[in-house]
Amino acid sequence: MLKIKDLKASVDGKEILKGINLEVKAGEVHAIMGPNGSGKSTLASVLAGRADYEVTGGSVEFLGKNLLDLAPEERAGEGVFLAFQYPVEIPGVSNTNFLKTAVNEIRQYRKQEPLDSVTFLNIMKEKMKLVEIDQALLKRSLNEGFSGGEKKRNEIFQMAMLEPKLSILDETDSGLDIDALRIVANGVNKLKSKETASIVVTHYQRLLDYIVPDFVHVLYNGRIVKSGTKELAFELEEKGYDWIKNEVKAGSAV
Amino acid sequence: MSENIKILEEITSSEYKYGFETKIEADSAPKGLNEDIVKFISAKKNEPQWLLEWRLKAYRHWLTLTEPHWQNVNYPAINYQDIIYYSAPKPKVKLNSLDEIDPELKATFDKLGISLDEQKRLSGVAVDAVMDSVSVATTYKGKLAEQGIIFCSLSEAVQEHPELIKKYLGSVVPMTDNYFAALNSAVFSDGSFVYIPKGVRCPMELSTYFRINAANTGQFERTLIVAEDSSYVSYLEGCTAPMRDENQLHAAVVELIAMDNAEIKYSTVQNWYPGDKDGKGGIYNFVTKRGICSGVNSKISWTQVETGSSITWKYPSVILKGDNSIGEFYSVAVTNNMQQADTGTKMIHIGKNTKSRIVSKGISAGKSQNSYRGLVEVMKRAENARNFSQCDSLLMGDKCGAHTFPYIEVKNNTATVEHEATTSKIGEDQIFYCNQRGIGTEAAVALIVNGYCKEVLNQLPMEFAVEAQKLLAISLEGSVG
Ligand SMILES: Nc1ncnc2c1ncn2[C@@H]1O[C@H](COP(=O)(O)OP(=O)(O)O)[C@@H](O)[C@H]1O
Ligand SMILES: [Mg+2]
Secondary structure, eight states: OEEEEEEEEEETTEEEEEEEEEEEOTTOEEEEEOOTTSSHHHHHHHHHTOTTSEEEEEEEEETTEEGGGSOHHHHHHHTEEEEOSSOOOEEEEEHHHHHHHHHHHHHHHTTOOOOOHHHHHHHHHHHHHHHTOOHHHHHSEETTTOOHHHHHHHHHHHHHHHOOSEEEEESTTTTOOHHHHHHHHHHHHHHOOTTOEEEEEOSOSGGGGTSOOSEEEEEETTEEEEEEOHHHHHHHHHHOSHHHHHHHHTTOOO | OOHHHHHHHHHTTOOOTTOOOOOOOEEEOOSSOSHHHHHHHHHHTTOOHHHHHHHHHHHHHHHTOOOOOOSSOOOOOOOGGGSBOOEEEOOSSOOSSGGGSOHHHHHHHHHTTOOOOTTTSOTTEEEEEEETTEEEEESSHHHHHTTTOEEEEHHHHHHHOHHHHHHHTTSSSOTTSSHHHHHHHHHOOOOEEEEEOTTOBOSSEEEEEEEOOSTTBOBOOEEEEEEOTTOEEEEEEEEEOOOOSSEEEEOOEEEEEEOTTOEEEEEEEEOOOOOOTTSOSEEEEEEEEEEEEOSTTOEEEEEEEEOOOSEEEEOOEEEEOSTTOEEEEEEEEEEOTTOEEEEEEEEEEOSTTOEEEEEEEEEEOTTOEEEEEEEEEEOTTOTTOEEEEEEEEEEOSSSOEEEEEEEEEEOOTTOEEEEEEEEEEOOHHHHHHHHHTTOOHHHHHHHHHHHHTHHHHTTSOHHHHHHHHHHHHHHHTTOOO
16 A cells, blocks of 8 residues: 655654654554654655645555645645644534544545535434534634643544545654553544554554554664564563664664 | 655646636726826726825825835836736627626636636626726625625716715725825726615625736726625635736736624735746735724724735725624735745724634745735723634745834734734644645645644635635646755
8 A cells, every 4th residue: 555665754854753664554553662763754755745845766556546746735636634633623623523624625636526514414413422422512713722631633534434445643652641552543443443553653563452453663863773563662661762762873773 | 845845846736727817898098107198097987086186196105105015025127107007898789788798708717717607607706807907797696685785886976976986995905095096096997885774684695806807007996896785795705817828917906894783804815927937027006905894893804815926015905993893804815936026914903892813824835925014003092802814835945035024013002912823834744644645746735834824714615615625736746846
């Protein structure tokens, strides 16, 4: 589904991604872990097409298309979804209105008829249950005054509504208490299918108790320095990142 | 500069969609202004002697004034002798009913989305259509008359209801009020007159649609609305003009009078031709709008969505004379490219327990300049007067300017006056967030801007809110930079 080859990217002339290689197949869940500042959000942003980041090398293929050629909204249309680490507030635009616009823009991209209000509201009701989101949040302005947890839950709700093929969750677990974490993880698990894939960015192992990854990668200093299965996450939890950093320094893990 | 900003800049250069000209024969005055022209206009309209004298008095007063330049706008000197002060589409035959309107005229208004066919109109909206200096049609007159409501062109009102016109014309905006009000009083052409009798709630939205068509012509309309005790009316005006390279002057006067327990809601969607990207052409929109809450518990509410004109200079105001009266001003002013706007309001608290509320949203894009100028004045006997003002500015790009000039004068210490102001930039983060959800940059800007203006747009009558939203999106097309 997604093939990232030797991807390099920089911001303001500073190289942040220094050659990422990663392949994600349909039905898989990949976890990306790593210390703060290692480039996890940058990778997510580059995949989503954020303009501040300049891709300086490598390629990204998504379902046979060159992802880097597409505008951010086209990537969304193709089925890429990013749950933001810091969701943005848009005053005066209701959550519902925003979602309806998004759903119909994406449908238009896919050459589908727009949803009428009734159908849209019915789908919304169904998905609301999935992430146990409060109806009141949907009437309010998008993310405005939402608590950290509400914003994250809202991201997963949007994901449920937009039914992406590839979901990238950037630290969706941070700022969530254990109950909220369970609800969010449940939502993600219920949306999982053979046709979809997820990349879950986190720096704690705890989310992976709920969303079980098929693969775990450690991103450090702009490179994936170690890959493994979920046992790697346990090992990281136990030994911390210093172990990885030392390995990198010793040159044994590149 | 990021990709988004570039896209946004490209979007703002969209074309004005109402810039066509109707080829129609017109009956015009020669260029220039003097007493003969004033007499010519008055004679064309078959006016009574008192009105001609009123015009001449205004004209003579105007001669003693100089054009004001305190507003935060710049434009080359206006040559008042180079303007045509009267132009009327020539009727082919005398009209007996709406069906006999010149098809060319009808087509013009159809093209603007204003159908003069009562059957085809949005039900619940009556329209007065004004082209250049005259009203060409008023719909639903008969139906309104059943309840004693008068809705007609001002010229017609002068003939049919001279006592009302004599009583109220110039009673809120005296002919001596300011330079442009004096000019308008001398040469005003047409406009609408609304009279709502005691206890009547006007059953439909009343609206006037102004169209400048002829070249080198000024538009000087006057609107007068009188709401008797315990009556209610919601009125809306819209306007467009052809694209022309030279600037055209529009100097209107609007007067509102609300008696005891009466309410007037006045909404404007102003979309005069704004000039081209480089600032060539466009309408100078110099307007005096004022209402008086003359009775107790009365209410006047101004809502304006200002997207057009190369220069806008207007301050719809409310004189809160009646005790417990309420004045409101809700405004969205969008400037793009080289447009300049200096707009705001005046709330004059005279009566006890009077309240005013000001919500102003300025949006500047391109190289435009957008100023809010407002005065809140609390007079000595205005016990417990209250005002709340919220003035927000949104900037798109770094070549435009937003300015706020709030003036507060309080002469009674029981008054509560609150003023809040914010300035923000449209966020690239917000746009990217929308993009990531499949919403393209143009649609994202429209969404964000509409959200930003929601409080004001919510004040518009339902039928027009959607139009206004589209208009906002169109005026900012190609402009976020
Ligand atoms: N817009 C930006 N401008 C400058 N530096 C940035 C920007 N975004 C990220 N960085 C830098 O890139 C590095 C990686 O950041 P990030 O991808 O957010 O890491 P992570 O998500 O793994 O914590 C950090 O050193 C950070 O300071
Ligand atoms: Mg991060």
